[in-house]
Amino acid sequence: MKKIFYVLAFILLVNNKITAQENNKFSTGEIHGNFQMMAQNYLVDSTIGAKAVNEKIRMNSFANLNFIKGNFKAGIRYESYEKSLLGFDPRYNGSDITYRYATYTNDDLEFTIGNFYEQFGSGLIFRSYEERGLGIDNAMDGIRVKYKPTNGVYLKGIVGKQRFYFTKGEGIVRGLDAEFNLNEIFSNFLPEFNPANARYTYILGGSMVGKYQADNDPIRILPENVAAFSGRFNFISDKFNFYTEYANKINDPSLTNGFIYKKGEALFLSANYSVKGFSLSASAKRVDNMDFRSDRNADVNNLTLSFLPAISKQHTYALPAFYPYATQPLGELGEQFEVSYNFKKGSKLGGKYGTLVTFNFSNATNLDTTQTGNEQGYSANFWSKGKTLLYRDLNLEVVKKLSPKLKTTYTYMYQVFNKDKVQNVSGYGTVYAHIAVFETQYKISSKNTFRAELQSLRTKQDFGDWAVALAEYTVSPHWFFAALDQYNYGNAKEEKRAHYFSGSFGYTKNATRFILGYGKQREGYLCVGGVCRLIPASYGLSLSISSTF
């Protein structure tokens, strides 16, 4: 508590001083922030495997306070886990200030002391970020400098340690990133490169990230300094965008790769073409031994430096997201393709209001590897795929407006999900699932909207067939009411054919929202951007409050 008092006192003092000065000639500073609280009580339900907790109620909450005055910014975040909700790591325990920083921008130079989030390129060798729903926060604590020495040249340098729950990881992280916007650099010499009227934009970038961790292992000889390098290129035009990045890492024996000394590499390619009513995108990724962390002994989602973007479609409906793909940093070859076409109003397929059709396909396999039997672990053929299919998703979505008040969405998916390999479990094998979703939204009046979803998942594997029904009624701008049932009617074990009923309602006023819910939550994986967390089954009452200011 002392720490909070000091920080708040500091902000108030600074603010008072500024307000006083403001009377003379300066403007006052501003304080912005947000608050969020999520509490849940836990009841036992043996059918779904929901467990009680000794505390009866658990709560995760946090608040951010940011002070801005001209070129100066400073802030803190206070977090409280009394105790953490089930599914979050128990090391999120207690309450404290977990994030504090100060940033000053002086012309082309910006420096930050304290905590910061940062990303180099697409994050292949460095991404420090927070994903609260997954319990991920690998914020840096140290120094960051950003500098623009000349037009089109952007430099970043970072040094620090990463957050590890309420402490910091062992490893010291150092990184540099340089980005060159060729249009801005050459705009003085080549008028056609001038960003104001250039048809094409070219951006080059390069990064280096190194970590230091002492070798305290009495048996193995471990590299204390491990570095990774990456280069990237981005071509942008009004209709077409192409991005590629390649990363390489020197020997980095770690818990996750089984202490092999093989180098790591990753290649990411992405292209998009878009005109009015039509878009096309394709992406591909090859990852080989590229799990890069600031601590060689870290596991799960802890202390990650590399972020390997998922290239499968991120589904939002419950059943299509039932088997989410998580990026496999140790070895994966994947590709994704998506085409979207909007049939015009008045056309045969477009009807009176137009029809949007989207087809998406993604696929991921392991690498084609050969075990070497030595400390290198294995060798991998760069160009060929492995024989193990990890994930395949083929889906078609049609969005059709039937009247000014009625909108419908139809989705069909076929998924192949290698549960054993993707979730690192055993005995489940590969799941083959057919999924259909129907959504309708009816605008009763300017303030009242009704929305419903019907979903079906058919599979012979894992937990068998599921059906989902959702009804939601919104009274703008304050209220919403929702009822949901997830029914595992096809479970091979009859006693497990459970209904997961839940109901919730929410009230929103300005930037504050209250949501009260009651019901059952099935066990499952929550994934964001290809990173996942296991959510255990739960049953009980939940309350969420969020507010921004």
Add this chain to the structure above:
Amino acid sequence: MKMKNIILFFYSFLVVIAISACDEITGPYTEDVNVTEGGRKILLEDFTGHECGNCPNGGLEAAKLDSIYKGRVIVVATHCSFFADTNKSGKFSYNFKTPVGDELDQFFSIETAGLPKGMVNRQAKDGDYSIYSNRLLNYTEWASSVAMELNKEAAVNLNLSKNYDTLNRSLSLDVEVEYLTKGNINQQLVVYLVEDSVINWQKWYGHIPEDIPNFAHRHVLRKSLNGTWGDRLSGSIKSVGQVISKSFNTTISSKYNQKHCYIVAFVQNNLTKEILQVEEIKLIE
């Protein structure tokens, strides 16, 4: 020199430093371990499960440490979490779980942390004992933790003596605890029964076949003779040199191979769960 040039120079300098700061290891990959003498022994608890495909890597690490620090590292493999659940028949139908293992799993949040995990004398990382799961280490951390623990002085000495009847499988065990430092009322004596080399199914990723029917499960925890957390040694503070004796009587189940069974006794601080000393004795020498 202009500010711009100074910063560019600074960046170039950092780039050179960064590139040169890479340690490429081309071999050898291991080093000779300096094994020191000392009275302190280490309890290495290996939390494992027969359907945990990465767990044999933990077992290998435990065996390596057992072999390097002969007699000074005592291993107990505790099967727990959903990885140790059983099928009704066929593969993985043998039940390795114990009430002690389940309680440890619940208490230290082992299932949440995932397997394989281990504890070295139940020492907490960074000395933070307020969170019980802070004691869980990945197997790649065991070696450095063991080396560190072996450098500490022993707080107590443990002397085990037994009388075992192989026909009716009855065990009479005497444990003597000698205080080398001042003792307190939080210290408890815990006694486990362990069986070595139990042959049964084990999953092992990367191994061919992945499901191994005749895997030798080492150091399997079978039961506790006095509960998960044991018995309090004394209700009063003990001074250096004092000795406390405890006796235990039990019958060894015929399900266990008595030739492979041994007793592991340890003294722990029941508040922090830190283990101060550990000793083992075979049922049949």
